Amino acid sequence: MNFSGVELNKVIFVMGSTGTGKTRLSVALATQFSAEIINSDKIQVYKGLDIITNKVSSHETRGVPHHLLGFLDPDEDFTAQEFCRHTMMTIHRIIEKGRIPIIVGGSNNYIRALVEDPTIQFRKNFDCCFLWMDVSLPVLHRYVGKRVDNMVELGLVDEVREMFDPEADYTRGIRRAIGAPEMHKYLEIEGHDMVDEATKMILLNAAIEEIKDNTCKLVNCQLEKIRRLRDELGWEIHRIDATPVFENNGKKEAEEAWENAVMKPSLKIVGNFLKEKKKSSC
Template sequence: MGFSMLMCMKTQVPLLDFSPCKLNMNNVFNPRRHREKVVILMGATGTGKSRLSIDLATRFAAEIINSDKVQAYEGLPIATNKVTEEEQRGVPHHLLGILNPNADFTATDFCDRASLAVESILGRDRLPLIVGGSNSYIEALIDDDDYMFRSKYECCFLWVDVSMPVLHSFVSNRVDQMVENGLVDEVRKLFDPAADYSRGIRRAIGVPEFDQYFRTEPFLDKHLRLRLLHDAITQMKENTCKLACRQLGKILRLRNKKGWNMHRIDATEVFQKHGSKEADEAWMELVAGPSKEIVGQFLYNFAAKVPANVAAGMKVRSVGTAIAAATY
């Protein structure tokens, strides 16, 4: 309990607001960029990584490499919260839904496949955008034993962060939406009383939690079935929140102990407005807008004027300076 609470504690650091700076990158920047650059988008589950990755990919001619270990498997699109074809908006996705549900997919396997995907994307003069919540896989790729990845590519790290109490409420509601969308029937089709929940797609949150329910469902009356179903859904919510805390802890370790230079994007206000008409405006102002400017500067080394009243009154003269101040 103490460890989880510690991992979920957030240091309040003022963030820079780039939102009033309206830039048309199509007009400002030279479309030629250095090819050997990679963007890595990180964050706990439910923080909007997929949405932001597609916003960035459509802006910078990027292709997305999935680094979520369970989303790499075929099946369970609801339980694993896979981005739909409609949501992909035509952006090519790699390592998404490609594996047999029973196959092993180790960090080494991910590194091999992701490295090939990066080379392939760069070979088409497009931007590789690595996105997902499996931070151990990302760490294995970026900080390999001989640091080959860092020697070949320049990396830009974006971290989408949401206050844990706000995120926990959101992921709880998201599980309820998954249930409404058919989660239980989806997982039931995969149920096998002899299954190994430590392998393949069955490791996904939302699968082992329903084991007891499926085993006893045929032998229980309606009241007991509903009770067990409620318990399984509650456990899924709790395990999702615990996962978010572990993911945050790993990100903080990569930043604080390993010195990864991350741009933290605080999306808390967006999630507080979730479901309202102001949410999309807040997303563009607080998340998508600043992220596009950070990536734009990373790719094209541009400099643009920003308002003087940013970061608690601190004056800056360029987005580059502002980004440096926001990186911690």
């Protein structure tokens, strides 16, 4: 979709809890509006653990350039301030190419730091369009549980095993990712002959259930932060209710729900946003 006359001081944000379809929407928008994507997930900035961090695959990117994705060593720290610095540089590079930056991820503390930090003065330099991918909590909790099961089938245990360290620090770097600390007890005893297989299986199943529980807790926390940005800070956030997509089991029905509940309203919101003149105040 070609928007002649689009002012290149506009930035699109795709927000939402984990598992709501942010990646799919951001890629779809980027292909429509000549955009590039900046990752704002504080765990996906690290190299490795592609399964448990749910990094977008090369196939899923559909050729859309992605930035700040899998570029840091696993043990490095990456603060909100560093995220802001990298993101500002990336935004300017994208705009210089005549393209639109789309910032995507569930780390709302990073997004808040970028937009609200008085030293950055983000809103004085850019117009913002905030899209919020939302899914009914009971529906989303069921979905993320199934997604964890799928991650296990894809090799979650093997992936965590490859970087397992009995002395690992789970408070920094990529090891903070949900899925790594929960597997620690199981991986500690996995190779011990003194522990029977039944006990090992009990610990493995307990780890998987803990991953599901912690993912649901993360979903709730992310949702609460988005509501605070809207209700306490007054951000104008466009809620996209993707619940119908997750409630349809048939592929055809789910695709129709995606088109009607997600794509059509999102395209309209973003299209109108890109046509608007820059706001005179922020």
